[in-house]
Amino acid sequence: MLVVVACLVAATLGFVSYAPNRLLSGAAIGVVPAMRLAASPGPAAVFGVTGLVLLASPFLPRRAAWEWAVILAAGGCAAAVLWLAGSYAEGMAAEGPAVARTSLGAACWVLLACTLLLAGDAAARLRLGPAGTLLAAAAIAGPATAVIAAGAVDQLSLAKEYANQRDIFFDAVVRHGEIVVAALLPTVLAGIPLGVATHRRRALRSVLFPVLNIIQTIPSIALFGLLMAPLSGLADALPWLAGLGISGIGMAPAVVALVLYSLLPVVRNTVAGLAGVPAPVREAALGMGMTPGQVFWRIDAPLALPVLLSGVRITAVQAVGLAAVAALIGAGGLGAIMFRGLFANALDLVLLGAIPVILLAVLVDLLMRLLIALTTRRGA
Amino acid sequence: MTSPRQALHLPGPLAWLVVAFIALTLGMPALRPVFAALFPYLDRPVYVQESFVSLVLAHLELVAVSSGAAVVVGVLAGIFVTRPAGAAFRGVLDTVVAMGQTFPPVAVLALAVPALGFGEPPALIALFLYGLLPVMQNTIVGLADVPEAAREAAAGLGMRRMQVLWQVELPLAAGVILAGIRTSVIINLGTAAIASTVGSKTLGSPIILGLSGGNTAYVLQGAILLGLLAVILDLGFARLARALPRRPS
Numbered sequence: 171m172l173v174v175v176a177c178l179v180a181a182t183l184g185f186v187s188y189a190p191n192r193l194l195s196g197a198a199i200g201v202v203p204a205m206r207l208a209a210s211p212g213p214a215a216v217f218g219v220t221g222l223v224l225l226a227s228p229f230l231p232r233r234a235a236w237e238w239a240v241i242l243a244a245g246g247c248a249a250a251v252l253w254l255a256g257s258y259a260e261g262m263a264a265e266g267p268a269v270a271r272t273s274l275g276a277a278c279w280v281l282l283a284c285t286l287l288l289a290g291d292a293a294a295r296l297r298l299g300p301a302g303t304l305l306a307a308a309a310i311a312g313p314a315t316a317v318i319a320a321g322a323v324d325q326l327s328l329a330k331e332y333a334n335q336r337d338i339f340f341d342a343v344v345r346h347g348e349i350v351v352a353a354l355l356p357t358v359l360a361g362i363p364l365g366v367a368t369h370r371r372r373a374l375r376s377v378l379f380p381v382l383n384i385i386q387t388i389p390s391i392a393l394f395g396l397l398m399a400p401l402s403g404l405a406d407a408l409p410w411l412a413g414l415g416i417s418g419i420g421m422a423p424a425v426v427a428l429v430l431y432s433l434l435p436v437v438r439n440t441v442a443g444l445a446g447v448p449a450p451v452r453e454a455a456l457g458m459g460m461t462p463g464q465v466f467w468r469i470d471a472p473l474a475l476p477v478l479l480s481g482v483r484i485t486a487v488q489a490v491g492l493a494a495v496a497a498l499i500g501a502g503g504l505g506a507i508m509f510r511g512l513f514a515n516a517l518d519l520v521l522l523g524a525i526p527v528i529l530l531a532v533l534v535d536l537l538m539r540l541l542i543a544l545t546t547r548r549g550a
Numbered sequence: 551m552t553s554p555r556q557a558l559h560l561p562g563p564l565a566w567l568v569v570a571f572i573a574l575t576l577g578m579p580a581l582r583p584v585f586a587a588l589f590p591y592l593d594r595p596v597y598v599q600e601s602f603v604s605l606v607l608a609h610l611e612l613v614a615v616s617s618g619a620a621v622v623v624g625v626l627a628g629i630f631v632t633r634p635a636g637a638a639f640r641g642v643l644d645t646v647v648a649m650g651q652t653f654p655p656v657a658v659l660a661l662a663v664p665a666l667g668f669g670e671p672p673a674l675i676a677l678f679l680y681g682l683l684p685v686m687q688n689t690i691v692g693l694a695d696v697p698e699a700a701r702e703a704a705a706g707l708g709m710r711r712m713q714v715l716w717q718v719e720l721p722l723a724a725g726v727i728l729a730g731i732r733t734s735v736i737i738n739l740g741t742a743a744i745a746s747t748v749g750s751k752t753l754g755s756p757i758i759l760g761l762s763g764g765n766t767a768y769v770l771q772g773a774i775l776l777g778l779l780a781v782i783l784d785l786g787f788a789r790l791a792r793a794l795p796r797r798p799s
Contacts, residue, residue, distance in 0.1 A: 290645045387784040388777040389740025395757050395773030399588075399766055491654020495744060498761050508660050512747050513762075517664040524660040528653050535652045 216250040237292040241309050244289035249313035251281045300543045307536060331518035343526060346503035349421060349493040353428030354486060361433050365440025382434040390495045397423040398499060424496035431492060432485040439481025443474030476546040483538035490531040564785045571778045575602045578771055585767045597756040597768045602775065609752040612742045616674050617735045620681035625727065628689025647687045655680050655741040663748050673745035680741065681734040688730025692723030724794050732787040739780050
C-alpha cells in the first residue's frame with residue numbers, strides 16, 4: 171500500500187516539475203500569463219481546482235471513491251488545459267490580427283499526458299470490469315470532448331485547420347476505417363480456420379509460422395513497395411482485375427499487405443487458445459457423449475475465444491497504424507493528411523492526421539479489451 | 551514461437567542473406583539493365599541520388615543509435631523498478647508501457663516533428679522513445695519472472711545484491727530481455743525508413759521518392775534491401791537467442 175502511494179508521489183513530483191509551463195506559439199507564453207490573458211476566468215478556476223485534487227492524489231486514502239475522484243479530476247483537468255488554451259487564443263484573436271494563430275505548446279501536451287497517466291494509473295488500481303472501464307473512459311474523455319464540442323477551442327490553430335479541412339478530414343476517417351475493416355475481415359475469416367488447421371496438424375505449424383514470421387519482420391513500407399510491382403503487373407496482364415480496382419497503388423496493395431501482416435497474431439493466438447483448453451475438460455465432454463463437432467463448438471471454441479480475440483486486438487491496433495503508412499502508396503486515409511502536412515511542412519496538418527490515428531488506435535484497443543473481458547467472464 | 555528452428559540448423563540462410571544483401575547494396579548500379587528491362591518506360595531505372603552503401607550505413611546508424619540508447623535506458627529502468635528502491639515507480643512505468651504501445655509508431659514519428667522540427671533529431675528521439683517500450687516491458691517481465699527460490703538460494707550462498715543481479719537474475723532474464731530488444735530493433739528499422747518523410751536519409755528515401763515520382767524501380771530497390779536487412783537482423787537475433795544458456799524450467 172505504501173509502495174503504491176509512493177508511486178503516486180513519484181508521478182506527482184514529475185507532474186509538478188513540469189510546472190514552469192509555456193503555451194508555445196512562435197513566442198512561448200507561460201501558463202500564468204495565459205490565464206491572465208484568457209478571455210474568461212472559467213478555465214483557470216477549473217484548472218486550479220482539478221489540479222489541486224491531482225496534486226493531493228498521492229496523499230489521499232486508497233479507496234475506490236478517491237480513485238474515482240482522481241479519474242474525474244484528471245478528466246476535468248485535461249479539459250481545463252484545452253479550455254484555457256482555447257480561451258487564451260480567443261483573447262488573443264480579439265486583440266491581435268485575424269491571421270494570428272495560437273497553437274498548443276509543449277507544456278500543454280505534457281500536462282495532458284500527465285493527467286491521462288494519473289487517470290490511467292488510478293483506473294488500473296481499481297481493476298475495473300467492462301462497465302467500469304467504459305465509465306472511466308467516459309469520465310476521462312467526456313469533459314475534453316464537451317469543451318471541444320462547445321467550441322471553446324475554435325480559435326486554436328488546430329481547430330482552424332480542422333475547420334478548413336472538415337470534408338477531407340471526414341472522408342479520411344471513413345477511408346481509414348474502410349482500409350482497416352477491409353483488411354481485418356479476410357484476416358479473421360482466413361486466420362481462424364488456418365489456426366484450427368495448424369493446431370491439428372503439427373507439420374503445418376513448422377511451415378506456416380516461419381513464413382508468417384518473416385512477413386511480420388519485413389518493414390511495412392518495404393512490403394507495400396514489394397507488393398506494388400507484382401500487383402501492377404497483374405493488373406496490366408489481366409485487365410478485368412484492373413476493372414475491379416486492383417492496381418499497384420491504392421487500396422489493393424494496402425489491404426493485401428495488411429492481411430499478410432495481420433495473419434500472424436490471429437493464427438498464433440488461435441493455436442495458443444486451442445492449446446490452452448485443458449485436456450480433462452475435452453475428455454469429460456467426450457465422455458458425456460458429445461460428438462467431436464460438439465466438443466469443438468461447445469468446449470474448444472468458447473474457451474479459446476478470449477485468447478483468439480486478443481490476437482484480433484493486436485492485429486486491429488496494428489492495422490490502424492499500418493493503414494496510416496499505406497497513405498504513402500496512395501491508399502488515402504488519415505495518413506494522407508499526416509504525410510501531406512509533413513511534405514508541406516504544415517505542422518497543424520500533421521497533428522490533424524496523427525492525433526486521430528492515435529485516438530483511433532486507443533479506441534480500438536479499448537473496445538477489443540471490453541469484448542475480451544465480456545467473453546472471458548462468460549467462459550470462466 | 552519466434553525461431554524458425556529447422557532453418558537455423560543449416561549454416562546457410564543467414565550467411566547467404568548477408569552475402570546477397572552486401573552484393574545488392576554494392577552492385578545495384580550494375581543491375582541497371584535488369585531494371586531497365588523490367589521498367590522500360592522509366593528514364594532512370596536505378597536510384598543514383600545517393601549510393602546505396604551510404605543509405606544502408608545511414609539507416610543502420612539511425613537504428614543503432616536510437617535502439618542502443620533505448621536498450622541502455624530501458625534495461626536500466628527495468629532493473630530500477632524491480633529493485634526495492636524503485637518499486638514505487640513500477641505502476642507508472644507499467645501504465646506508460648501499456649498505453650504507449652497502443653500508439654502507432656508512424657504517428658509517434660509524425661508528432662515528433664511539430665515538437666522538434668525536421669531532420670535527424672525528431673527521428674532519433676521518436677525511434678528512441680518508441681524503442682524504449684518493448685525493452686522496458688520485457689526487462690520488467692523477465693526480472694519479475696525470476697523464481698524467488700533462485701534469488702533466495704543465491705542470497706543464501708552469500709552473494710551480495712549486485713552479484714545476485716549480475717550472476718542470477720540477468721542471466722535468467724536474458725532471453726526475455728533479448729526478445730524485447732529484437733522487437734524494438736525490428737520496429738525501429740521499419741519506422742526509420744518512414745523517417746525519410748521527415749528528412750532523414752535512409753533506405754526509405756528511394757522508396758518515398760519512387761512513390762511520389764511514380765518510379766516503381768526506386769521503390770523496389772529500396773524495399774528489397776530494407777526487407778533483406780530486416781530478415782537478416784531477425785535471424786541474427788534468433789541465432790543470438792539460441793546461443794544464450796538455456797533457462798532451466
